[in-house]
Amino acid sequence: MTTSSRRAILGISAFYHDSAAALVVDGDIVAAAQEERFTRIRHDHDFPKKAIDYCLAEAKMQPEDVSYVVFYDKPLKKFDRILETYFAYAPSGFWSFKKALPLWLKEKLHVPRGIRKGLQGRYNGKLCFTDHHQSHAASAFFPSPYEEAAILCADGVGEWATTTWGVGQGNTIHLKGAISFPHSLGLLYSAFTYFTGFKVNSGEYKLMGLAPYGEPIYADLIKKHLIDIKPDGSYRMAMEYFNYCDGLTMTGAKFAELFGGPARKAEADISKREMDLAASVQAVTEEVMLKTAQHLHKTTKMKNLVLAGGVALNCVANGKLVREGPFENIWIQPAAGDAGGALGAALFVWYQLLENERKCNGKDFQKGSYLGPSYTNEETKAYFDTKKCKYHSFDNEQELLDLVAKRMDEGAVVGWSYGRMEFGPRSLGARSIIGDPRNVKMQSIMNLKIKYRESFRPFAPCVLKEKAHEIFVIDEKTESPYMLLVAPVRDEYRKKLTEEEQAAMKDPDLRKRVNVPRSDFPAITHVDYSARLQTVDEERHGRFYRLMKAFEKRTGCPVIVNTSFNVRGEPIVNTPAEAYNCFLHTEMDVLVVGDCVLLKEEQPKLEASEQKQYLQQFALD
Numbered sequence: 001m002t003t004s005s006r007r008a009i010l011g012i013s014a015f016y017h018d019s020a021a022a023l024v025v026d027g028d029i030v031a032a033a034q035e036e037r038f039t040r041i042r043h044d045h046d047f048p049k050k051a052i053d054y055c056l057a058e059a060k061m062q063p064e065d066v067s068y069v070v071f072y073d074k075p076l077k078k079f080d081r082i083l084e085t086y087f088a089y090a091p092s093g094f095w096s097f098k099k100a101l102p103l104w105l106k107e108k109l110h111v112p113r114g115i116r117k118g119l120q121g122r123y124n125g126k127l128c129f130t131d132h133h134q135s136h137a138a139s140a141f142f143p144s145p146y147e148e149a150a151i152l153c154a155d156g157v158g159e160w161a162t163t164t165w166g167v168g169q170g171n172t173i174h175l176k177g178a179i180s181f182p183h184s185l186g187l188l189y190s191a192f193t194y195f196t197g198f199k200v201n202s203g204e205y206k207l208m209g210l211a212p213y214g215e216p217i218y219a220d221l222i223k224k225h226l227i228d229i230k231p232d233g234s235y236r237m238a239m240e241y242f243n244y245c246d247g248l249t250m251t252g253a254k255f256a257e258l259f260g261g262p263a264r265k266a267e268a269d270i271s272k273r274e275m276d277l278a279a280s281v282q283a284v285t286e287e288v289m290l291k292t293a294q295h296l297h298k299t300t301k302m303k304n305l306v307l308a309g310g311v312a313l314n315c316v317a318n319g320k321l322v323r324e325g326p327f328e329n330i331w332i333q334p335a336a337g338d339a340g341g342a343l344g345a346a347l348f349v350w351y352q353l354l355e356n357e358r359k360c361n362g363k364d365f366q367k368g369s370y371l372g373p374s375y376t377n378e379e380t381k382a383y384f385d386t387k388k389c390k391y392h393s394f395d396n397e398q399e400l401l402d403l404v405a406k407r408m409d410e411g412a413v414v415g416w417s418y419g420r421m422e423f424g425p426r427s428l429g430a431r432s433i434i435g436d437p438r439n440v441k442m443q444s445i446m447n448l449k450i451k452y453r454e455s456f457r458p459f460a461p462c463v464l465k466e467k468a469h470e471i472f473v474i475d476e477k478t479e480s481p482y483m484l485l486v487a488p489v490r491d492e493y494r495k496k497l498t499e500e501e502q503a504a505m506k507d508p509d510l511r512k513r514v515n516v517p518r519s520d521f522p523a524i525t526h527v528d529y530s531a532r533l534q535t536v537d538e539e540r541h542g543r544f545y546r547l548m549k550a551f552e553k554r555t556g557c558p559v560i561v562n563t564s565f566n567v568r569g570e571p572i573v574n575t576p577a578e579a580y581n582c583f584l585h586t587e588m589d590v591l592v593v594g595d596c597v598l599l600k601e602e603q604p605k606l607e608a609s610e611q612k613q614y615l616q617q618f619a620l621d
């Protein structure tokens with residue numbers, strides 16, 4: 001048994017979606033990670049045993065060293081919502097209630113017992129429970145660089161609240177208003193995700209990526225029938241169109257009738273209707289977010305805004321808030337979904353309940369979101385040695401970076417694993433697959449030979465922070481270190497389409513349209529010239545920034561393509577072994593893990609069946 005004079009708070013989110021743990025020690029965010037990265041089960045919602053073990057190990061602590069354990073929502077309050085909703089709709093909600101009940105009785109109502117068991121019975125301290133939106137709000141405000149800010153959280157649902165707003169000042173957040181279930185902007189978006197044939201809780205990103213292909217022709221219909229938006233951004237939804245309160249689906253017959261037919265089946269072709277529905281619900285979401293932000297600005301008179309909750313991952317809406325919204329500065333929690341609740345809950349205890357001082361120095365406290373595990377060069381080499389892999393170890397960083405930049409310039413796709421893994425859904429240069437955005441073939445190479453999917457969405461760019469405003473329409477002071485903003489490519493980099501290309505843009509197959517080069521950076525430019533950008537700076541991103549500098553020095557291009565280091569359906573890689581396996585079983589050309597570089601041509605050749613076997617482990621998302 002060890003003892004510690006440090007005060008550690010362990011935050012946990014679990015049992016819904018993307019379980020996670022976060023450890024705050026004396027106010028410092030020491031570690032945070034999602035359980036899926038350890039169990040290799042995408043969006044794992046089980047108790048985050050492995051993530052907790054990792055967080056404690058990172059701090060060199062034992063369960064008995066922890067001062068407080070805090071769970072990110074209130075299960076009893078949530079159960080109350082489920083019961084009340086059931087009785088309000090009974091008997092029609094029987095089947096969904098029957099489906100939900102066993103898990104509640106087995107697990108969700110026994111969170112304290114689960115937590116103590118998960119900590120091997122070695123934690124006897126206090127257990128705290130924060131409100132779901134308190135956790136989101138805390139995750140948005142406390143790690144932000146601001147001394148004070150307005151707070152806006154929007155998600156599907158926690159206990160009751162679905163949209164909340166308030167203010168954060170110093171070490172305190174105060175939520176002043178809420179919209180409650182069943183009215184929910186997040187669930188409205190998810191209903192359209194379902195109706196357009198994507199998976200709820202993970203396909204929302206696809207719906208957002210589909211929107212630029214469509215026209216918002218249904219926006220008025222949505223506002224007339226489905227959601228009544230008030231001038232202050234508050235809203236009410238017409239529940240007779242939705243099924244999520246009492247059914248096993250998100251939308252019902254009335255919804256289908258409104259949009260001229262049933263929901264698209266997952267494997268069916270995407271038609272103009274789906275594109276227009278995507279554009280329409282996107283426009284409505286942006287309108288609600290903008291109106292709420294305007295009202296919040298007027299009532300709080302603050303110049304900063306912080307955001308969290310799943311809706312805050314809608315980077316198109318975020319980009320609009322930055323460009324058209326009333327706030328001077330915006331900071332968004334990178335783990336804006338429920339995983340980030342673990343971090344918010346821990347910070348809430350440290351600042352608000354324990355009343356510790358919060359000193360701002362103009363920088364955020366999220367550490368680039370590099371809050372996960374890292375592996376030493378010794379560990380990495382030991383793994384490669386056991387596997388008898390051929391690798392090149394570099395003592396000189398510049399030589400390594402120059403080699404990688406050269407290979408990228410020659411068209412190579414590079415797996416890049418360096419330092420601590422990212423916390424949150426995006427790869428931000430610690431576990432990334434990268435390539436040359438100028439290469440017209442890069443998009444289809446990455447999709448078909450690396451991800452093994454065909455996608456209608458382009459990849460995301462990383463851009464040197466100091467050059468971002470030269471390439472994209474954002475002002476010089478705006479940064480997007482967590483890839484949470486969409487901004488258009490500047491006119492001077494846009495390309496005039498040839499007649500042939502214009503014809504291709506009408507192809508019913510969207511994958512053909514996305515491959516039409518629209519700018520000098522075709523791999524990262526969407527059909528409406530938008531790009532989901534990450535600005536990269538040396539202080540936050542270290543070696544990843546220096547790699548981009550090496551690429552810029554060689555090519556004059558301050559942009560690279562960045563996608564998550566995984567294949568379709570696989571959680572992002574964590575360990576050197578997972579990085580190597582992903583590299584080996586795809587057509588990636590180069591792998592960099594720490595100081596080691598591996599070249600595909602020097603690795604053993606795999607049989608097609610081995611590759612197939614690897615891919616089959618992961619369910620389609």
Ligand SMILES: [Fe+2]
Binds near residue numbers: 136155156337
């Ligand atoms: Fe949430």
